[in-house]
Amino acid sequence: MTTTAPARRTAAAPTSTPRPKPRRRDGLAGWGFFAPFGVLFAVFMLWPIGHGIYLSFTDQSLTGSGGGFIGFANYLEAFGEAEMWQSIGNTLWFTLLSTVPLVVIALIMALLVEQGLPGKWLWRLAFFMPYLLASTVVSLIWIWLFTPQLGAINTVLTGIGLPAQPWLQDPSLSMVSIVIATVWWTVGFNFLLYIAAIQGIPEQHYEAASLDGAGKWRQLFSITLPQLAPTTVVVVILQVLASLKVFDQIYQMMNQVVTPSTQSAIVYIFDAGFTGYRFGYASAVSYIFFAVVLLVSLVQFRITARKGA
Amino acid sequence: MAIVTAPRASVREDSIRRPGKPGEKRFGLGRIVAFAILILLAVTWLLPIAWAVATSLQTEADAGSAPVSWVGETGVTFAAYAKLLAEGNVPLWAVNSVLSSVAITLITVGTSAMAAYAFSRLDFRGRKWLYAISIASIMVPPQVLIIPLYYQMLAFNMVDTYWGLILPQVIAPAMVFILKKFFDQLPVELEEAARVDGATRLRVFWSIVLPLSRPILAAVSIFVFIGAWNNFLWPFLVINDTTLMTLPVGLQTVKSAFGVQYAENMAMSILAALPLIVLFLFFQRQIIKGIATTGFGGT
Known part of the structure; x- marks a missing residue:
């Protein structure tokens, strides 16, 4: 090890070396450049992470009362709370329901737009614009579209002879309604990632394929889709992480009323902390939820690593 | 340079346009079907916004009575907008949104770029560990920290202040990662030459590294700005004072108060959405590139 260690490592080693000053080349500058980020990171990230662990072992209340150490009581209570498990279940269900269309529709959109049909900027605008809206705006628009009597969606449904649906009001439909609004809102992000990836596929692949007489469909399945596989892995991982953190749409579209069938994990945490003061x-x-997120990520990395090998 | 790259780009687009077999018809059945699906999708995606605009241009009476239509019986009116701008807090919230989003973007990009430069170029004790901790924290979703962060805001007396709104939103380890990756592949020769000429590290960073990094800095800034502009959960928690609210939070609070004021709700949505949409129309290419690069982690 001593033979392979780079020069600066030996210089930094403690008193065992005869060198007089054990210091790195840019010690002061390095810390100086790191400091602004480092201070903010320590105060607003590391400290809350640590303090949150401490709080989880106390009966601290938002009102300031309590704060005594109660061991694992909070964790034990949470594990025995059906509502908490349901909120995590709902979150996983939402993640599954939203990720599939958010990836598939984004891919279809990108493939169609990259066919070279006229009006490229217009398609991009149409598909990406909703992503620029704040969640509150999206929720307001979709609450209005989903309104039972006056809403545009039910008006269209009854107009073509289909029954009107109580979209957000019906517990069995409300999650689907929220997924529809979410897909409309955020599909543009995945769409852009796919656009960038398609444009990155080397032109020669297509030229060689068409010289060999491969048709359009053949090119799609033999060149484009295989070339996009790594992109799909990234898009799915990012999308799952984003979907797991769902809060805004659910909280806003359910009009701040917690219903068992739509409550997500973050909504449950928000409610326990800021409505229940606990x-x-x-x-x-x-x-507990963070552990679930880590577990899901781990499973994903496992699957993709195996596929990649 | 543009002259060199432009023809290549157009060649590339052409060959995508003329796919497959030589002699294939330019307007084959496949193209027509693809075009039809594309139009259907685009119309579906634009309709909700169009419907919101249409509703916002009606009187409350028209908007709230069946049957609903694109144009109200009393015709097109800007009454809802006029009312909002005259008596609501919307202009104030817009100012708060601009101020906080700009501040968050500047602080985030500035501190992240400096830290990334330190990790990429400078040799200092603890560098490896600090970098490992920063990158590991990308895995922590900010949402799971709302409880201890809010507790901290209470302790710092930062609830209902700009500080409380801005500071907890400026830590973006993912951006440090992206910028470090970019700095890593910049050639060091220029910097070394400047150092030999006696330039300080700060001077090298400011006059050489930052100008060379303009594209990635723009990409990261756009990404951070959109996130800050639209962020809901944290501003909603830390701001209760109506005069300090950002647009998304303000909208949420008056939405319940308005009840069934559909025209006013939609007018407010359009007003809140307008700034970013206008920005997008002007900087479409940069924004798309920024989102794509940053979304992929800087590659």
């Missing part, structure tokens, strides 16, 4: 308990649930 900061200790809400912190414990935050870490």
Whole structure:
């Protein structure tokens, strides 16, 4: 090891070396450049992470009362709480329901736009614009579209002879309604990632294929889709992580009323902390949920690693 | 340079346009079907916004009575907009949104770029560990920190202040990662030459590294700005004072108060959406490139 260690490592080693000053080349500059980020990172990231763990072992309340150490009581209570498990179940269900169309529709959109049909900027505008809207705006628009009597969607449905649906009001339909609004809102992000990836496919592939007489469909399945596989992996991973954190649309579209069939994990944490004032308990649930997110990511990396090998 | 790259780009687009077999018809059945699906999708995606605009241009009475239509019986009116701008807090919230989003973007990009430069170029004790911790924290979703962060805001007396609104939103380890990757592949020769000439590290960073990094800085800035402009959960938690609210939060609070004021709700949505949409129309190419590069982690 001593033989392979680079020069600066030996210089930095403690008193065992005869060198007089054990310091790195850019010690001061390095810390100086890191400091602004480092201070903010320590205060607003590391400290809350640590303090949250501490809070999760106390009965701290938002009102300031409590704060005594109660061991694992919050975790035990959370594990025994059916509502908490349901909120995590709902979150996973939402993630599955939203990720599939958010990836598939984005891919179809990108493939169609990259056919070279006229009006490229217009398609991009149409598909990407909703992504630029704040969640509140999206929720307001979709609440209006989903309104039972006056809403545009039910007006169209009854107009073509189909029955009107109680979209957000019906517990069995409300999650689907939220997924529809979410797909409309965020598909543009995945669409852009696919556009960038398609444009990155080397032109020669297509030229060689068409010289060999491969048709359009053949090119799609033999060149484009295989070339897009790594992109799909990235898009799916990013989308799953984003979907797991769902809060805004659910909270806003359900009009701040918690219903068992739509409550997501973050909504549950928000409710426990800011409606129930139970900061200790809400912190414990935050870490349980964080563990779930890590687990899901781990499973994803496992699957993609195996596929990639 | 543009002259060199432009023809190549057009050649490339042409060959995509003329796919497959030589002699294939330019307007074959496949193309027509593709075009039809594309139009159907685009119309579906544009309709909700068009419907919101149409509703916002009606009187409340027209908007709230069946049957609903594109144009109300009393015709087109800007009454809802006029009312909002005259008596609502919308202009104030717009100012708050601009101020906080610009501040968040400047602080995030500035501090991330400096840290990324330190990780990429400078040799200092603890560098490896600090970088590992920063990157690991990308895995922590900010949403799971709302409880301890809010507790901290109470302790710092930052609830209902610009500080409380801005500071917890400026930590973006993912941006540090993206910028470091970019700095890593910049040639060091220029910087070394400047160092030999006696330039300080800060001077090298400011006059050489940052100008060379303009595209990636623009990409990261656009990404951070859109996120800050549209962020809901944190501003909603930390701001209760109506005069300090950002647009998304303000909208949420008056939405419930308005009840069934559909025209006013839609007018407010359009007003809140307009700034970013106008920006997008002007900087479409840069924004698309920014989202794509940053979304992929800088590659």
